[in-house]
């Protein structure tokens with residue numbers, strides 16, 4: 001024991017060790033935030049500072065972004081905070097505002113799934129929605145009514161937005177999904193043609209059931225460009241039919257956009273116009289029209 005103590009004493013005496021220690025000490029006690037912490041706590045006497053020195057130096061190191069103490073390396077997105085606990089200097093780690101905001105943003109983004117649509121749909125909002133003509137004003141008002149109904153947990157009808165190419169139907173559906181995600185309401189916005197091809201690919205696999213279920217169960221489903229998909233009796237009756245039947249029974253709203261009016265969509269669903277197809281088309285169309293408010297979007301083609 002004596003020998004060890006001697007060796008330690010010799011080591012501590014060594015100039016470079018002393019210098020290193022002195023430099024850490026100085027850096028810590030002169031660190032501007034340590035200085036203001038100590039100033040704010042005049043009750044901490046010399047002994048308390050001596051005892052709590054490792055906390056102060058950990059704080060100073062971490063604030064400077066250094067990872068001196070490996071197992072106490074900066075926790076991503078967390079910042080050390082000094083405080084006094086029963087007269088002793090203590091340290092804790094708190095999530096930074098920036099990190100919390102980024103985490104919240106990620107959480108919200110997960111609420112809004114968009115499939116087979118460009119990434120830009122994530123930027124659509126009511127705020128930047130141009131409502132300069134009357135038809136747009138009505139569409140925006142109905143969309144806002146829908147969103148506030150959802151936020152207040154009312155049973156609300158979906159929307160059926162129809163109008164020609166480029167008037168902003170996809171944009172408005174995307175804006176609705178973005179408004180809902182802020183309220184933590186889950187949505188799927190799906191482009192009908194991509195959805196149908198994907199379903200056809202999946203039908204022979206094990207994942208078809210869970211694929212179907214996710215569209216049946218999502219609190220708000222938005223189907224963009226319905227009528228632009230390649231239609232077949234299977235797509236109409238087993239895909240749309242099954243999903244919409246479930247959603248209607250459980251009063252889960254569905255929103256649509258289409259280049260077709262309701263009547264034109266029914267013709268599209270009739271395929272060859274045979275009596276049986278006509279009847280089935282009518283049945284599906286009834287499900288859509290009784291569960292939605294129909295709005296025509298007019299205006300210039302914004303794609304030019």
Ligand code: ADP
Pocket residue numbers: 128129130131164165166167168169170171172302303
């Ligand atoms: P549609 O689905 O009716 O064919 P889109 O929603 O794709 O039309 O709109 C066409 C283009 O105009 C897109 O590039 C879209 O981002 C833009 N756009 C549409 N509506 C608005 C709006 N209200 N404010 C800003 N840009 C818009």
Ligand code: MG
Pocket residue numbers: 169170171224225
């Ligand atoms: Mg579109």
